Amino acid sequence: MLDRITSVTLSSVTLPLGAGISDAKVLTGRQRPMTEVAFLFAEITTEAGHEGVGFSYSKRAGGPAQFAHAREVAPDLIGEDPSDIGRLWTKLVWAGASVGRSGAATQALAAFDVALWDLKAKRAGLPLAKLLGAHRDSVRCYNTSGGFLHESVEQVRDNATRTLESGVGGIKIKVGQPDHAEDLRRVRAVREHIGDAVPLMVDANQQWDRPTAMRVGRALEEFGLVWIEEPLDAYDAEGHAALAGALDTAIASGEMLTSVAEHAELIRHGAVDVLQPDAPRIGGITQFLKLAALAEHRHLQLAPHFAMEIHVHLAAAYPLEPWVEHFDWLYPLFPERLEIRDGRMHLSDRPGLGVTLSEQAREWTVARETVGTSR
Structure with a gap:
């Protein structure tokens, strides 16, 4: 059955770490201890009521850049068939082609892509x-x-x-x-x-x-x-x-x-x-x-x-x-x-990735935007 994407909700979530984390890059002076991780979550819904969740992340700098890029290209998903994952990845990467096909740009696209695969597996009733x-x-x-x-x-x-x-x-x-x-x-x-x-x-x-x-x-x-x-x-x-x-x-x-x-x-x-x-x-x-x-x-x-x-x-x-x-x-x-x-x-027997966002993740959200209309 043909389905269409009706909305995409983006959330920037800052996960605090209990202590400053240090690897060799800190001891050699190239980085500061890591105290938080920035996550970009994408929640995609469809006309038929299916939902998928995906995420990307950035340690230290980069989280706001991922969120900003995702916010710019997200409208290109509205009205699309969520099953066409490969085509949609290509569409989104070309929407931001001037900033390249690697780095923060494609890391932003990862949240959409993972959400689409999560959604597809859930529609099939299968773990990914x-x-x-x-x-x-x-x-x-x-x-x-x-x-x-x-x-x-x-x-x-x-x-x-x-x-x-x-x-x-x-x-x-x-x-x-x-x-x-x-x-x-x-x-x-x-x-x-x-x-x-x-x-x-x-x-x-x-x-x-x-x-x-x-x-x-x-x-x-x-x-x-x-x-x-x-x-x-x-x-x-x-x-x-x-x-x-x-x-x-x-x-x-x-x-x-x-x-x-x-x-x-x-x-x-x-x-x-x-x-x-x-x-x-x-x-x-x-x-x-x-x-x-x-x-x-x-x-x-x-x-x-x-x-x-x-x-x-x-x-x-x-x-x-x-x-x-x-x-x-x-x-x-x-x-x-x-x-x-x-x-x-x-592996669990839960469909898709088998995870949902916690209330704590919602509380740690520092930016949120929805594109399209919810059912």
């Missing part, structure tokens, strides 16, 4: 993963939010204990400090604490140069890491390729890239063993699916970054066994919870 064609009902998961550098190594170890007891399967900690010996000390302490059997990853957040990455990467080999993440600048495909060729430990990257084309460069150079795309950052689910096809063709592992509420579905639909990143930061935004046990994140 099932609509896409799931390969599994649960996905391996690892935690990042307990491994930041503003906390002492003793606190990171305690966090790891609680995380593993909660059912999460792996632990990732931050490295990339100016003192490389301190990085190695923290990794050794955590590895000894959790044991050799627990999957352990590290993330340097782009803070090493090529010689340092090679030297520290070799020193990290003894810890049996699942991967070393972002050892170099995100756009240094050749440098990542050299590391991937020289080290036994897998190299992971991709979260800071904001288009399929940028990820394709990593793939073309053989720069990563583990690709880490972020659906909200690259323009949504439509773009993520294009990238996933490229990654599968090259037999790459997949570990989507952040936004587990979206990525658990996309990872479940990836043919090769993936990972999903567990972050508890977003818990206040949604009343629903993903089931996590035995080291895996399990």
Whole structure:
């Protein structure tokens, strides 16, 4: 049955974090500690009464820019058939073509795109993963939010204990400090604490140069890491390729890239063993699916970054066994919870993404605008 979009409601929501969050970019002086995350939510309704919700986000600067761009292009969705998701993505990207096909512009479009996929799955009465064609009902998961550098190594170890007891399967900690010996000390302490059997990853957040990455990467080999993440600048495909060729430990990257084309460069150079795309950052689910096809063709592992509420579905639909990143930061935004046990994140039977906006999210809304007319 043909349906039409009647309204789009945009909300800019500021999520406060409990403490200033620091990774290596803070310790090297490139950024300030992070105290909040800006979310862009899009709620789309149709003539037939169907609804979809999607979101994008920005850490530190960029949230107002995403909201402003989304507000400008949202009218182009009114009257359209919500099933034509690919065509609508193209229509919206051309509506803002002068500001490009990556960055804040396409991150704004991601909120619409995710909402349209949520709506489509709800119309089918299926979880999004099932609509896409799931390969599994649960996905391996690892935690990042307990491994930041503003906390002492003793606190990171305690966090790891609680995380593993909660059912999460792996632990990732931050490295990339100016003192490389301190990085190695923290990794050794955590590895000894959790044991050799627990999957352990590290993330340097782009803070090493090529010689340092090679030297520290070799020193990290003894810890049996699942991967070393972002050892170099995100756009240094050749440098990542050299590391991937020289080290036994897998190299992971991709979260800071904001288009399929940028990820394709990593793939073309053989720069990563583990690709880490972020659906909200690259323009949504439509773009993520294009990238996933490229990654599968090259037999790459997949570990989507952040936004587990979206990525658990996309990872479940990836043919090769993936990972999903567990972050508890977003818990206040949604009343629903993903089931996590035995080291895996399990799909719910709720249709679509399986999440709704909480009252707390409504209270944290700093800007809101509706285009079109509600039923």
